[in-house]
Amino acid sequence: MINIYERSPVINWILLAIAVLIGIASIIYTNSLVNRILFQEERQIALFAKGQEFLATAEPSENLNFLMEEIIASNNSIPVILTDEKGNPIGSRNLELPEKTSQHQTFLLEEIAKMKKEHTPIVLTLDSASNMKQFVYYRNSSLVYQLRYFPYVQLTVILIFFTLVYSLFSYSRKAEQNRVWVGLAKETAHQLGTPLSSLIAWVEYLNIDENVEKEVVIELEKDVKRFETITARFSSIGSVPALKAENIKEVLEECVNYLQKRVSSKVSFLLHIKDDEIPVPMNKSLFEWVIENLCKNAVDAMNGVGYIDIYVSHTKDDKGLVIDIKDTGKGIPKSKLKTVFRPGFTTKKRGWGLGLALAKRIVENYHDGKIFVLRSEIDLGTTFRIILPLFDAKS
Ligand SMILES: Nc1ncnc2c1ncn2[C@@H]1O[C@H](COP(=O)(O)OP(=O)(O)O)[C@@H](O)[C@H]1O
Numbered sequence: 512m513i514n515i516y517e518r519s520p521v522i523n524w525i526l527l528a529i530a531v532l533i534g535i536a537s538i539i540y541t542n543s544l545v546n547r548i549l550f551q552e553e554r555q556i557a558l559f560a561k562g563q564e565f566l567a568t569a570e571p572s573e574n575l576n577f578l579m580e581e582i583i584a585s586n587n588s589i590p591v592i593l594t595d596e597k598g599n600p601i602g603s604r605n606l607e608l609p610e611k612t613s614q615h616q617t618f619l620l621e622e623i624a625k626m627k628k629e630h631t632p633i634v635l636t637l638d639s640a641s642n643m644k645q646f647v648y649y650r651n652s653s654l655v656y657q658l659r660y661f662p663y664v665q666l667t668v669i670l671i672f673f674t675l676v677y678s679l680f681s682y683s684r685k686a687e688q689n690r691v692w693v694g695l696a697k698e699t700a701h702q703l704g705t706p707l708s709s710l711i712a713w714v715e716y717l718n719i720d721e722n723v724e725k726e727v728v729i730e731l732e733k734d735v736k737r738f739e740t741i742t743a744r745f746s747s748i749g750s751v752p753a754l755k756a757e758n759i760k761e762v763l764e765e766c767v768n769y770l771q772k773r774v775s776s777k778v779s780f781l782l783h784i785k786d787d788e789i790p791v792p793m794n795k796s797l798f799e800w801v802i803e804n805l806c807k808n809a810v811d812a813m814n815g816v817g818y819i820d821i822y823v824s825h826t827k828d829d830k831g832l833v834i835d836i837k838d839t840g841k842g843i844p845k846s847k848l849k850t851v852f853r854p855g856f857t858t859k860k861r862g863w864g865l866g867l868a869l870a871k872r873i874v875e876n877y878h879d880g881k882i883f884v885l886r887s888e889i890d891l892g893t894t895f896r897i898i899l900p901l902f903d904a905k906s
């Protein structure tokens with residue numbers, strides 16, 4: 512059993528969890544910073560109000576005035592509006608007023624409405640005898656707002672970065688896998704080529720020889736044909752194969768006939784297809800490879816006894832062909848439904864775990880189709896589904 516692919520998704524989740532933890536930690540930390548700054552600003556504004564009150568009530572000659580002016584001037588970040596008793600603005604600080612003076616009044620009134628929602632205004636009692644009052648409206652400095660949104664910006668940046676790195680890695684891993692598949696297939700086709708052409712020559716030679724039994728030559732020819740098909744498969748998967756219109760019924764019938772002869776007679780194949788003629792764009796030798804792999808797996812899963820049903824139908828929108836391959840085998844556990852397609856995953860003593868990976872590659876990369884486990888129940892059986900795009904009705 513080779514199971515080299517089991518651990519990689521776990522690492523991805525751990526990395527994602529770390530990214531989210533960093534984000535949460537940063538939100539908590541900035542929140543505490545914000546709270547501290549808020550506290551500071553409240554104190555500063557209280558002092559500011561005191562200064563205003565003092566200046567308004569003090570005699571012009573009072574020698575603490577300079578100190579109060581200093582305090583008022585030191586507020587250069589918190590936006591404030593001073594109003595009279597009736598709420599008419601009489602002054603403001605740290606607000607960007609509109610250019611036209613005529614708009615100042617409306618602008619300030621709007622600001623006051625917003626400020627009211629954030630903080631209750633500070634009341635200045637200017638003359639306790641006549642009960643004359645002023646109000647200081649204020650809101651938090653822009654620093655607080657920026658700081659509040661900062662962790663979310665940070666979290667987004669971290670997540671974008673994480674996705675980018677992840678897709679880059681998975682892209683390069685796929686690219687590497689591609690090179691291995693293609694290289695290995697090309698190499699195999701190349702190596703098989705030489706003995707194959709000499710075998711073909713030998714068969715021709717034997718064909719002329721009167722002393723050799725015809726039966727033997729015919730059998731030999733069949734094997735050489737098969738050998739040719741295999742070489743063609745490796746050569747097509749190593750390049751971009753051209754797709755040709757093939758009648759799916761014929762292709763499947765050929766596969767079934769070929770397989771039925773070679774597996775135990777206790778396995779019965781049954782092909783369910785209504786239309787006699789459905790042209791499908793495909794590379795025949797590769798597609799047969801898919802069907803053979805699926806059927807061989809089915810035979811293995813049934814320990815050589817059972818039924819393999821192949822159903823052909825159309826997708827709802829009629830744009831695709833659906834091929835279901837159903838067996839009565841031991842089934843696949845729910846947790847492994849996706850894993851079975853990974854190269855190297857096998858549960859067999861002598862398995863390579865390449866059959867389904869190859870099938871997926873052929874269906875998805877070369878035929879633009881889909882392959883997945885439609886359903887599987889332990890000890891009852893499994894159905895694999897292939898969806899192939901059909902020719903566009905218009906073209
Ligand atoms: N029809 C099926 N029923 C049950 N298990 C299956 C079936 N097809 C595939 N599997 C599981 O998927 C694994 C991978 O299949 P495959 O990629 O063809 O590799 P291999 O046949 O070499 O094991 C098999 O080992 C088996 O556990």
Ligand SMILES: [Mg+2]
Nearest residue numbers: 804808866867
């Ligand atoms: Mg297999």
